[in-house]
Amino acid sequence: FTRWPSWEVSQHHFNLRLFLWYLELLTVIGHDTTVIYGENATLLCQLTKTDDDLTRIIWKKKTREKPEEDAFFVIRQGGKTEQRNGLEDRVQFIGNFAEKNGSIQLLRMRLLDEGIYTCTFNLYPSGPLETDINVTVFARPAVNVRGEEPVAGSLDMNLASCFASNARPPAEVMWRLGDLNNSLRTITNHTVNPDGTVTVVSYLLGATFKHLNKKNVQCMVKHGTLKEELVLDYTINIHYPPASVVIIPDSSTHAKEFKCIVDSNPEPTSCSWTRDNTLYYEGNKLPVPKWSSDFNGLYICNASNQYGSSLGSLYVNVHTESSTICWGLFGFVSCLAVLAAVAGVIFKFKQRVWSFCNYNIQYLILNVQL
Ligand SMILES: *[C@@H]1O[C@H](CO)[C@@H](O)[C@H](O)[C@H]1NC(C)=O
Numbered sequence: 001f002t003r004w005p006s007w008e009v010s011q012h013h014f015n016l017r018l019f020l021w022y023l024e025l026l027t028v029i030g031h032d033t034t035v036i037y038g039e040n041a042t043l044l045c046q047l048t049k050t051d052d053d054l055t056r057i058i059w060k061k062k063t064r065e066k067p068e069e070d071a072f073f074v075i076r077q078g079g080k081t082e083q084r085n086g087l088e089d090r091v092q093f094i095g096n097f098a099e100k101n102g103s104i105q106l107l108r109m110r111l112l113d114e115g116i117y118t119c120t121f122n123l124y125p126s127g128p129l130e131t132d133i134n135v136t137v138f139a140r141p142a143v144n145v146r147g148e149e150p151v152a153g154s155l156d157m158n159l160a161s162c163f164a165s166n167a168r169p170p171a172e173v174m175w176r177l178g179d180l181n182n183s184l185r186t187i188t189n190h191t192v193n194p195d196g197t198v199t200v201v202s203y204l205l206g207a208t209f210k211h212l213n214k215k216n217v218q219c220m221v222k223h224g225t226l227k228e229e230l231v232l233d234y235t236i237n238i239h240y241p242p243a244s245v246v247i248i249p250d251s252s253t254h255a256k257e258f259k260c261i262v263d264s265n266p267e268p269t270s271c272s273w274t275r276d277n278t279l280y281y282e283g284n285k286l287p288v289p290k291w292s293s294d295f296n297g298l299y300i301c302n303a304s305n306q307y308g309s310s311l312g313s314l315y316v317n318v319h320t321e322s323s324t325i326c327w328g329l330f331g332f333v334s335c336l337a338v339l340a341a342v343a344g345v346i347f348k349f350k351q352r353v354w355s356f357c358n359y360n361i362q363y364l365i366l367n368v369q370l
């Protein structure tokens, strides 16, 4: 059984406190940093105040390019620098040797420069003191929406793809579908590229209904390098054959032309008008040469795109004598129906029947679908 003499305990205590004080004071302060690909990285490294002599500051790195530790930069008295092992002119001393500030800047950071950088202060007499700095390199995603042009009538097709390419870390990609969120679905796919970046694609899938055409949706991309999330608008594009042809006059009294309004995607590639089964005019606007009985007849507008065609018809009857009523119109309708039956064609009276009466002009528009 031995007792410590009281002076010895306090001496021990004092030494420990001195040691802790020394540890607290003499440290290298480094800051981990994250930098965006292509930009400059500032590696701050500072030694706390000491009376020791600083002989050199040495920077070492272990990067994705070269995982073995390499000394690459030495800073000597007076701020003289020396570089080796590759960074060449991409490293700059921005600190101050006299103030024991060993900060450097690495220019035009590449993904392969990511790693652990060690800053070492060689001190006399206490020896080297160092700290590790983690340098992370992020890459901004390249963002775009690639639209598809599916044809109406399929059960499950890709409507659009939203890409956030070559990002590090991977970007978050999602579709904001609004009212369509119950009728469409999304699939997200990640691909790791050889350089360590990740391409994320979110596919928008669903049944290709014609009514989805021209509906707006949005793709959202979130990434650490972006201050706020990116919003990419996309208008759904579904192709379909002409679904209806509506003929309208440019004026309700003295029309100069009749326009063929076609519901189709894409727009009709051709619109042809026939009168009495012979080609009369090509184009979606039928001009009225002169309101005379020479213009009388049954005009059929055939609008077509690559997926199909649809018909609309116009019956013109110009009276030579004055008349204020056009009670004969019903007669024309029945007449047309008979004509159609005779021609072996079944018209569905899908659209409304328009008729226009002027004091001496009558025309009847039958918007029908074959
Ligand atoms: C990076 O540093 C270089 C040299 O100091 C400078 O010319 C360049 O503008 C800097 N680039 C950025 C993105 O700050």
Ligand SMILES: *[C@@H]1O[C@H](CO)[C@@H](O)[C@H](O)[C@H]1NC(C)=O
Residues within 6 Å of the ligand: 044, 046, 094, 095, 096, 101, 102, 103
């Ligand atoms: C060390 O140098 C860097 C670059 O000049 C500077 O930003 C930093 O504030 C300095 N550190 C201290 C503690 O002065």
Ligand SMILES: *[C@@H]1O[C@H](CO)[C@@H](O)[C@H](O)[C@H]1NC(C)=O
Residues within 6 Å of the ligand: 032, 116, 134
């Ligand atoms: C720095 O990187 C090392 C090795 O990857 C890791 O263990 C450590 O947690 C990182 N430090 C910080 C502060 O991120």
Ligand SMILES: *[C@@H]1O[C@H](CO)[C@@H](O)[C@H](O)[C@H]1NC(C)=O
Residues within 6 Å of the ligand: 178, 181, 182
């Ligand atoms: C669709 O959106 C509504 C309202 O924003 C939400 O309540 C619902 O859960 C969503 N449905 C799906 C399948 O995401």
Ligand SMILES: *[C@@H]1O[C@H](CO)[C@@H](O)[C@H](O)[C@H]1NC(C)=O
Residues within 6 Å of the ligand: 187, 189, 190, 191, 203
């Ligand atoms: C997802 O990506 C893999 C390859 O990375 C590919 O084979 C697969 O077809 C993709 N899935 C879809 C739905 O595109």
Ligand SMILES: *[C@@H]1O[C@H](CO)[C@@H](O)[C@H](O)[C@H]1NC(C)=O
Residues within 6 Å of the ligand: 270, 302, 303, 304, 309, 311, 370
């Ligand atoms: C309408 O035009 C298209 C393309 O020119 C043709 O294939 C189709 O047979 C025409 N339809 C009628 C009823 O003439």
